[in-house]
Amino acid sequence: MAVKWLDKPEDHDFDAAADYLSLLAESDAVDKTVAALKKAPPVTRKAKDILRAAGLALLPETNAHVRADLFKISGGKKLSPILLVRxxxxxxxxxxxxxxxxxxxxxxxxxxxxxxxxxxVSWQS
Incomplete structure (x- = not known):
């Protein structure tokens, strides 16, 4: 089954991004970076490349959040685009x-x- 996507991220995705990024940088850089994410044009990247570039492990389908997204995919529901900082x-x-x-x-x-x-986007300062 093909994964379907929303045209743009949902508002709460930007809030979640800010929460996560606040663990990595000061609030001024986070605020500017999230503002840049809101304005950034969409690009397409492969799932395997995102995981590799981020150095992240693949979460198993038994993970509750992954399972919920797989359920959405199998039901034909659209997922929100991903927010990335280079x-x-x-x-x-x-x-x-x-x-x-x-x-x-x-x-x-x-x-x-x-x-x-x-x-x-790249980190904004």
Whole structure:
């Protein structure tokens, strides 16, 4: 079954991204980065590449949130696009999945080559 996507992230996704990013950076950088995510044009990236760039493990389908997203996928419901903050390969800093880790995993479990609509920005300062 193909994964279907909403045209744009939901408002609460940006709040979730801000909560997560606040663990990594000061509030000024977080606020500017989330503002950039809201304005960023959509890009498409493969599930397998997102996980690799972020250095994240694939969560199993037994994970409650992944299972819920798989249920949405099998029911033909649309998922919200992923919010990403670019890492720095020169410094060994990984990509940050600011919001959507479970959706990436569910998409990967459906098809690792799934094209995922994302908002991708660099850290703003």
């Amino acid at each position: 890492g720095d390969g020169r410094k060994g800093t990984p990509l940050q999945v600011a919001d959507g880790y479970h959706r990436v995993c569910a998409s990967y479990l459906t098809d690792e080559n799934t094209g995922i609509p994302c908002r991708l």
